[in-house]
Amino acid sequence: MMSNMHTSRPAWRNVLDAHLDRHSHLPSSRFVQVATVRQDGRPANRTMTFRFFFEEDCLLFTADARTEKMAELSRSPWAELCWYFTETRTQVRLLGTMRPARPQDESTLRARSRTWAERSDESRQSFTWPPAGDPLAPPPAFSAPAPSVPPENFSVLLFSPERVEALDLGSQPHARELHSLSDGVWMATRINP
Amino acid sequence: MMSNMHTSRPAWRNVLDAHLDRHSHLPSSRFVQVATVRQDGRPANRTMTFRFFFEEDCLLFTADARTEKMAELSRSPWAELCWYFTETRTQVRLLGTMRPARPQDESTLRARSRTWAERSDESRQSFTWPPAGDPLAPPPAFSAPAPSVPPENFSVLLFSPERVEALDLGSQPHARELHSLSDGVWMATRINP
Numbered sequence: 001m002m003s004n005m006h007t008s009r010p011a012w013r014n015v016l017d018a019h020l021d022r023h024s025h026l027p028s029s030r031f032v033q034v035a036t037v038r039q040d041g042r043p044a045n046r047t048m049t050f051r052f053f054f055e056e057d058c059l060l061f062t063a064d065a066r067t068e069k070m071a072e073l074s075r076s077p078w079a080e081l082c083w084y085f086t087e088t089r090t091q092v093r094l095l096g097t098m099r100p101a102r103p104q105d106e107s108t109l110r111a112r113s114r115t116w117a118e119r120s121d122e123s124r125q126s127f128t129w130p131p132a133g134d135p136l137a138p139p140p141a142f143s144a145p146a147p148s149v150p151p152e153n154f155s156v157l158l159f160s161p162e163r164v165e166a167l168d169l170g171s172q173p174h175a176r177e178l179h180s181l182s183d184g185v186w187m188a189t190r191i192n193p
Numbered sequence: 194m195m196s197n198m199h200t201s202r203p204a205w206r207n208v209l210d211a212h213l214d215r216h217s218h219l220p221s222s223r224f225v226q227v228a229t230v231r232q233d234g235r236p237a238n239r240t241m242t243f244r245f246f247f248e249e250d251c252l253l254f255t256a257d258a259r260t261e262k263m264a265e266l267s268r269s270p271w272a273e274l275c276w277y278f279t280e281t282r283t284q285v286r287l288l289g290t291m292r293p294a295r296p297q298d299e300s301t302l303r304a305r306s307r308t309w310a311e312r313s314d315e316s317r318q319s320f321t322w323p324p325a326g327d328p329l330a331p332p333p334a335f336s337a338p339a340p341s342v343p344p345e346n347f348s349v350l351l352f353s354p355e356r357v358e359a360l361d362l363g364s365q366p367h368a369r370e371l372h373s374l375s376d377g378v379w380m381a382t383r384i385n386p
Contacts, residue, residue, distance in 0.1 A: 134385045
């Protein structure tokens with residue numbers, strides 16, 4: 001049993017950083033599957049792009065405010081992220097809450113500008129498209145130019161984990177480590193793989 | 194709007210086959226993230242290995258009967274699979290039910306034997322390990338030899354989709370196709386990406 005106070009960078013963050021660093025040559029290593037719960041209680045799962053860390057312990061994502069996942073998250077903010085890192089053969093699961101960033105917060109505004117600036121014109125343009133999931137609109141609906149400033153429907157989401165599990169499949173037996181947040185303190189323990 | 198009777202291979206199956214074929218040189222393309230709902234209503238997400246198709250429209254997986262996911266699936270069989278295919282830049286989401294295969298069924302027994310035969314000794318050995326998620330057991334608990342026949346806790350799961358969505362991110366605008374099962378008939382339609 002190891003523990004560390006929740007004052008500085010949590011231990012799971014170092015674990016995740018190490019895997020992301022090892023896979024930085026693979027753009028797809030920034031893609032992670034995000035599970036939520038649908039209004040009817042069934043699970044939903046889709047790929048999202050991890051943008052960057054916000055403060056020491058939040059992961060920043062973006063989404064179109066008009067999408068299903070935003071409606072799901074407004075009903076229940078709980079999400080589980082599941083990464084599989086191909087080269088280190090390690091799975092990292094993060095259970096926590098995914099909430100819209102507070103728009104009035106100064107550091108949030110900076111992060112919003114940064115993630116807008118860092119994306120491609122193609123990505124910026126997608127926020128002008130008609131609502132995802134509706135019957136396919138005719139081609140002109142997809143021809144607006146990319147906006148220069150983030151539009152209203154460009155949402156910044158902060159994912160704050162409460163439970164992080166790393167499963168290393170590269171060793172035999174496999175190794176599994178669980179980090180859990182309890183009363184503001186992260187505890188890490190080794191569990192059966 | 195396209196439709197096809199649910200008598201032969203459904204159209205989504207051809208879509209998924211094509212992406213799997215294109216990625217057959219990448220062992221990790223058989224790994225897919227599987228979302229379920231936890232007992233407390235929060236989502237869960239983990240990587241599973243897709244073994245092979247069972248009949249025309251089921252995907253076969255295996256699991257240790259003692260794992261959390263098996264408990265979750267026994268409470269609610271709904272799962273959403275999310276694949277991201279790196280080379281074709283396509284996401285395929287499949288919403289459906291994941292249920293234990295009927296043990297008395299002849300074709301199920303053949304599939305069970307096949308998936309046991311096709312796995313590595315390391316994978317077979319893992320079914321002898323102490324329960325996943327418990328506090329780490331001492332090393333001798335992980336040293337039993339691989340069983341030659343499938344043990345009691347080796348479970349075969351059949352995933353039967355009712356809704357399949359393919360999102361192609363390789364084109365601009367992106368393209369999204371939805372296949373849904375209604376009264377035994379698969380319908381496919383193009384929707385906004």
